[in-house]
Amino acid sequence: xxxxxxxxxxxxxxxxxxxxxxxxxxxxxxxxxxxxxxxxxxxxxxxxxxxxxxxxxxxxxxxxxxxxxxxxxxxxxxxxxxxxxxxxxxxxxxxxxxxxxxxxxxxxxxxxxxxxxxxxxxxxxxxxxxxxxxxxxxxxxxxxxxxxxxxxxxxxxxxxxxxxxxxxxxxxxxxxxxxxxxxxxxxxxxxxxxxxxxxxxxxxxxxxxxxxxxxxxx
Ligand SMILES: N[C@@H](CCC(=O)N[C@@H](CS)C(=O)NCC(=O)O)C(=O)O
Numbered sequence: 544x545x546x547x548x549x550x551x552x553x554x555x556x557x558x559x560x561x562x563x564x565x566x567x568x569x570x571x572x573x574x575x576x577x578x579x580x581x582x583x584x585x586x587x588x589x590x591x592x593x594x595x596x597x598x599x600x601x602x603x604x605x606x607x608x609x610x611x612x613x614x615x616x617x618x619x620x621x622x623x624x625x626x627x628x629x630x631x632x633x634x635x636x637x638x639x640x641x642x643x644x645x646x647x648x649x650x651x652x653x654x655x656x657x658x659x660x661x662x663x664x665x666x667x668x669x670x671x672x673x674x675x676x677x678x679x680x681x682x683x684x685x686x687x688x689x690x691x692x693x694x695x696x697x698x699x700x701x702x703x704x705x706x707x708x709x710x711x712x713x714x715x716x717x718x719x720x721x722x723x724x725x726x727x728x729x730x731x732x733x734x735x736x737x738x739x740x741x742x743x744x745x746x747x748x749x750x751x752x753x754x755x756x757x758x759x760x761x
Contacts, residue, residue: 545601545602545603545604546569546570546571546599546600546601546602546622547571547572547599547600548560548561548564548571548572548597548599549574549576549596549598549600550573550574550576550597552748552749552751553749553752553753553755554596554597555651555654555655555712555714555715556596556597556651557596557597557611558710558711558714558745559597559611559612559615559707559708559710560597560599560611560614560618560707561741561744561745561748562706562707562710562739562741562742562745563615563618563626563704563707563741564618565741565745566624566625566626566628566707566741567618567622567623567624567625569618569624571599576596578594590607591607591609593609595609597609597611597614598614599614599617599618601617601621604621611647611707611708612640612643612644612647612704615628615707616628616629616704619704626702627701627703628703628704628707629703629704630698630701630703635698635699638698639698639703639704640704642697642698642705642708642709643704643705643707643708645683645686646708646709649682650680650683650687650712651708651711651712651715651716653677653679653680653683653716654676654680654712654715654719656672656673656676657673657677657680657719657720658756660672660673661757661758661760665760677719677720680716680719680720681720681723683716684720684722684726684729685725687728687729687732688726688727688728688729691728691729691732692728693728697709697732706739709732709733709736710736710737710742713729713732713733713736714737714746717730717733
């Protein structure tokens with residue numbers, strides 16, 4: 544098999560790529576990495592010294608591809624299927640990439656700020672950083688509420704890269720900063736995403752690991 548995905552089933556950015564792989568039933572070998580294991584981490588950083596997953600290796604083309612958005616574009620280029628992640632229309636493609644960037648940078652990353660703060664020692668917590676991240680999340684929710692269509696997917700009728708990015712971002716964001724009653728389109732969109740076959744499979748595979756998700760320190 545040509546493709547190997549280095550990943551962890553609980554990792555939100557890995558979900559983004561798993562959704563894309565499952566959308567088109569693209570064959571790949573999953574390689575679960577435990578970054579807490581020194582040997583596994585050492586082997587992994589040889590592939591991608593940044594040490595963050597997902598990373599995709601394409602043995603046939605001898606390519607190592609990091610970064611979830613780039614991996615999904617690579618899959619679209621070389622392993623295209625019924626679901627096209629980047630639309631052919633150049634303007635819609637640009638807007639799809641913008642929404643992907645928005646979701647990663649202004650929803651997914653602030654969520655990580657809140658979650659990773661929970662893993663810090665008590666004297667190294669960053670309450671100001673967490674408060675700023677929560678403000679960012681609420682701004683992003685309001686922007687999405689204004690911009691999302693009332694039906695279908697992030698960019699319209701077709702499921703794209705933006706939807707792969709949206710599920711992990713919204714799933715975990717809602718856990719750390721629950722949606723307020725003023726939001727209607729955002730929770731409805733998250734419910735549609737969760738019902739999608741590829742997403743339901745990713746969530747089912749992650750479920751045995753959910754106990755590892757850091758809770759708010761009591
Ligand atoms: N920009 C990267 C972000 C990847 C990322 O943050 N991955 C997290 C897991 S969700 C990770 O590897 N964390 C491990 C660490 O930072 O040690 C992408 O889109 O792939």
